[in-house]
Amino acid sequence: MRLRIVSIASLVPLAGCKGWQSALDTHGPGATSLEKLFWIFLFILTVVWILTMLGLLVALRARRDAATDPLAVDATRERTMTRTVATLVGLTAVTVLALTGFSYAYQKRLFDRTENVLTIKVTGHQWWWQVDYEDEQPNRTFTTANEIHIPVGEPVRLKLEASDVIHSFWVPSLMGKMDNIPGRQNVIELQADREGVYRGQCAEFCGWQHAHMAMLIVAKPKAEFENWKNQQIASASPPSDDAQKRGEQVFFTSPCVMCHSVRGTSAGGRVGPDLTHVGSRLTLAAGTLQNTRGNLAAWIVDPQRIKPGTNMPLMQINPQDLDLLVSYLEGLK
Amino acid sequence: MRHDPVLDVSKLPTYGFGHRSPMWWGTLGFCTLEGMGFAIAIGAYLYLSFLNPQWPLSVPPPDLIWASLLTILLIISIIPNYLTQKFGEEENLAKVRVYLVVMSVLGFVAIGIRFLEFGRLHVKWDQNAYGSLLWALLGLHTTHIITDVVDTLVLTALMFTRHGHGKRFSDVGDNAFYWNFVVLSWLPMYALLYWGPRL
């Protein structure tokens, strides 16, 4: 019995569920209304649970003589019990109906669609996210990876697809999840109300590196967003110093180009993430590492240690070339 | 605890026919679960046929001739099947033998026609999802025909040896029951696979 109280008390930390990937620390209208609905459900369900347990507690007092025939029942008491149980069943039905009603109301609100919004196609790959910004003008479309920049306060439409197995796109602090399914396209809308970086992660088991398949949503004011977009549309900037120039040579003579693209150069691989502006991204390896010089080098030298099973192969490269290569990639802002 | 005899069962029969027999219920149970398997497989076929804009996928529907012949044969077989069951209940050994032989032969003919059919389909199982499901459904039903034919053969053999008496007659009825299931489960499949694409 004491444990009941302990377990109720342990609900308290729920209030402190801060975090950059928390469904209870929300920053967009979708997730916020879901959070509200969650608290409504949780309140009602907790009350029901406590009442049931209290009922059980009261029921545990002995009401019969040890000698009473277990088959004997008191007719009046049986009637009272029948009435009570019937009432409780009725109350259950009402509660269930109410919860269904709440659920419907929020569902409708959640899945309403707005017209003419920024549309981004997000394709799940084992184990990274390809991000294609759509535009009516074909020369204003571009591809990036694992990082989605959006303007604050505007709904954004995401078209979700998958190239290999099923993945699921989920950024809890902005919106509920939706699956990326091969051969199908799903659509969700999300919006960030505040500037910030929100983390999301694949939510459908997709093989070895399901654990390391994250993405960041970067919400920024409209003007900044447009700047970022223009910069992303542009081809890769040519190397600016000697190290970067020699790094570029290393890049183009290495197997990197088999899988990766750098727009404006001859590197046109489509297997791995587009690297045109990799230097401007916050993370590497689908949200696994912070984008620092050291991490970048570590990732290139031994990706299998960081993400065992990843499709990025082990590559023989001497330390000097590695240093140059990292300089080049860092320069791809 | 002391016993108080209140019921004498020594005069009861040692076997019964139809729903009096546990074996009949067991057969019904297996028919139900296998029927459920058919229903699920048919559901998968319908699901993909609604999902794809064109169905059957890129091939003409299967020809009617052999499947229709099989359907007619199966429907006709209900009559000797019924008679087998009836003579079983009458414990008429001579007639049961005759009709079990008839049913065995019919079963073999049915299997033969089905294999001719497999050779004449316009699509292979590894060509597309339509071909896969067509083969899967026909295959599923074929295993049921074969199962019942083997069972019929065993019963026929039993009836021609010293075992042909008593509860075996009840078994004949249960076997006939299962054949009815094989026939009945074919009819919706026939309509779906052969006439569905022609509607």
Added chain:
Amino acid sequence: MSEAYAAPDPKELRDHQIGGPELTARLAKTWGTEKGLLGALSTVDHKIIGRRYIITAFLFLFLAGLAAVAMRLQLARPESRLIGPDLYNQLFTMHGTTMMFLFAVPVMEAFAVYLVPLMVGTRNIAFPRLNAFSYYVYVFGGLMIWVAFMLNIGADVGWFAYVPLSGPEFSPGKRADIWAQMITFTEVSALAVAVEIVVTVLKQRAPGMTLDRIPLFVWSVFITSFLIIFAMPAVMIASTFLILDRLIGTHIFNPAEGGDALLWQHLFWFFGHPEVYIIFLPATGMVSAIITTFSRRRTFGYLALVLSLIATGFLSFGLWVHHMFTTGLPQLGASFFTASSMLIAIPNGIQIFCWIATLWDGRPIFRTPLLFVLGFFFIFVAGGLSGLILASVPLDTQVHDTYFVVAHFHYVLIGGAVFPLLGAVYYWYPKIVGRLLDERIGKWHFWLAFVGFNVGFFPMHITGLMGMPRRIYTYLPEMGWGNLNLLSSVGTLVFFFSFVVFLWNVVSSAKSGAVAGDNPWDAGTLEWATSSPPPPQNFDRIPVVTNREPLWAEREKLPVATGLSVENRELIVSTVTEARADIRETSPEPSIWPLLAAIATGVTFIASIFTPWAVVWGSAIVGVALIAWFWPKGAKEDEA
């Protein structure tokens, strides 16, 4: 229709001609299992097979539990390098597959195999050879997947094996094949047992056990068997389709050739949701039995309880889409499944209220079985209620595939099925073994399990809401999930330890527990009318039932039927609704052929992974084994 009244052989000894120990001994000889290995492998005694079934299922529970312990050690710290993704994926696949297919369903069926014939007052289960076959098939299926795991070719695509991940392109090798064939294989066993139970309940009830006198546990496994019969074919078809896609190049799940990835999910969850109730309903039967006995009062709302079992059974087939709310199905369709998923709370509520009412008007006796049932209330009600959150389409988009779901279904399955099951072990162990389990160790066991479980699984609700997805082998330190995961790991270790205590109790009490006697709890149902453990014939004479709780109604002497053979395996076949004695049928003798048929089936299934032709020649061998099984041998069987 000619009535086949066989004139009773006047020389055949019948059970009204003798009595007492002589009758017991002679019947035990007729119904007994021969000594030696061949005898042990040929047995068709539902109690021997049921006992093996129960023990095997618990062995698989320990194995799956060990897999869980390994996973919790890995997750206790962020970026732990204890277990890599390959092994981790195998571990959670083995854990889920084993718990669902090799423990939860089989253990419930195993209890039914042992108890149903005793509770309905008959001498053996219907189709006892099929029963033996089912057990062997189940053992081979379990061995197959665990041996593969030991050889490092364990399945690694999750217990749900979603395509295309489990398909030929993304899971090359034999791992997913072994998984798919094991599923098809063990479901054969589950389905066969379900048919046996249905027929036993319909046709072999003791005279006088009308429909409204059937014990609630028997009702629950009876309805569960129907759920199995209607749900399991879906997963068998699904796993067969998967193996066809993988082995002979069909395209059923391949979107590029007109197939569809979501078709798998529909097929799998059409089985997968009823599966939850296949596990849960027998547990409600156990709860009913324990509550009735330990409240010292007949069950309140018997009819309501039976009707809610049936309603739950029906509704369980209308819920499967709530596992697919995030796949982008049309909103209207999804909403329908919210309503049906919420609706199932009503029959479950009825059951809870009727049990509480029974306790309320009774005189609760706090022995270990009842303690586990109280733990069941505490945990299961919480799990059931959190299920309503998952039933809501919008909320599900946040909690689906997170640790919130992991918490939810462990609350439902462990609270709803394992706690009643443990209560049931404490309750029926004396019947099966003849000695009581130790009460003091039992209470330790309960409190360790209860505290360990809640400490382990409650925090997972929160980690899930904080964004932790399921099936990840590690997580970054900055996610802030470390402490809660550590707490979960500690709790689940305590929970695992409670099973060690349990094992100790089971082993030590078998030798030194208090002798039980026929009816240690003064319970009312028929299984307590015979000795503990029961003799091979179960009852010296078949009881005639006059009340829902026959032993409470007939305290002086037991009304019985007489006239069955003492020398042949005769039992009473009765009519379906009224349970009037109708036929004296002979129950099959022991036979080695079910084992051989199971071996043939196993070889066929394993070989089919390597060559599709194995299905052809394998079927021929299985056919031969089955013919030998059914071919009557000797005079006794010829009369049968």
